[in-house]
Amino acid sequence: MSVIREDLIYTTLNKARALTDHNIYNDFHKQTEFCKQTILADESLTKDEKSEAIRILTATYDRGKLVYNEGIRGVCEICNQKCLATLYCEYCMKTLDPNVIVEWIPYNNLKSIKYLTKGGYSEIYTTEWVDGGYDEWDSN
Template identity: 60%
Template structure:
């Protein structure tokens, strides 16, 4: 295989996605076919680069087919169940609680984290940045029956930039807290756009600028949760984007 020009591949895939007309390509199948044909028609990419790009698009297509339960099913050669994904099986054990290999929850040894630096402090946690040596799981190897981590030709160890969150009062967490966290992770992997219930929490900065609509996904979401906090927090606290207020009032 020739040397792949990853920046050029990413630019081509992003261009194909940007060119989608949702009034014409109005479902995930039409969108995937348009993206694939756009990549195949590209005059700059090599055949190997086009193969890589289409495999990348197929991974996203697999995710969307499972999300919307739509598409032609096939029989998995491992578990003999009908599955929608092309590159893997969503019903095999390694996928029971994860939509794709790169969403598998795993314990990362501290020794695999380098260059840990304090970034900022949020309402309920401290935030750090770090480099994750070896990176995430990328695909399921059906021949070796194991998950494979992300690889790049010519690069021995992949380094991923990650964000670490140190929660407050985590010392008092019990087993039920971890079970609740696990359920949230499972739901987030299966259907990330599901409406979540934040008990006794108030957004505190809800306005039209924080309500976003995605024409591509035909979905709505509430953004900018940075000021969100518990409802029992002091009512004298100030939240959100403030207009001009005289200093003596503050």
């Protein structure tokens, strides 16, 4: 295996994202595919570096699919569930290590939403989670 130049990989990923025309590639699925094709066409990366760049891009894409709960579902070879993630099965992960899974809490499961402050590029609110957190994971 050749030496992986991580700085070049991240530079290429950032360049691919910067080149993405959001008027043409108007959802994160199309944007990811454009970035993938841009990486594959990049002549400065080795084959191994392209593979690593696409792995990083796919991991980011998987998180997006889970957050937005959209995308093409594949069937997990282990649990036979239809999962969104490409690099792993979110259902198997919930069973094996529930602390690493980010779950989207629907707005209607929140109450007493109050503005707190503005920070960075967002406004920050406090709220109460109607169902509350969990202390122990029930995998059933």
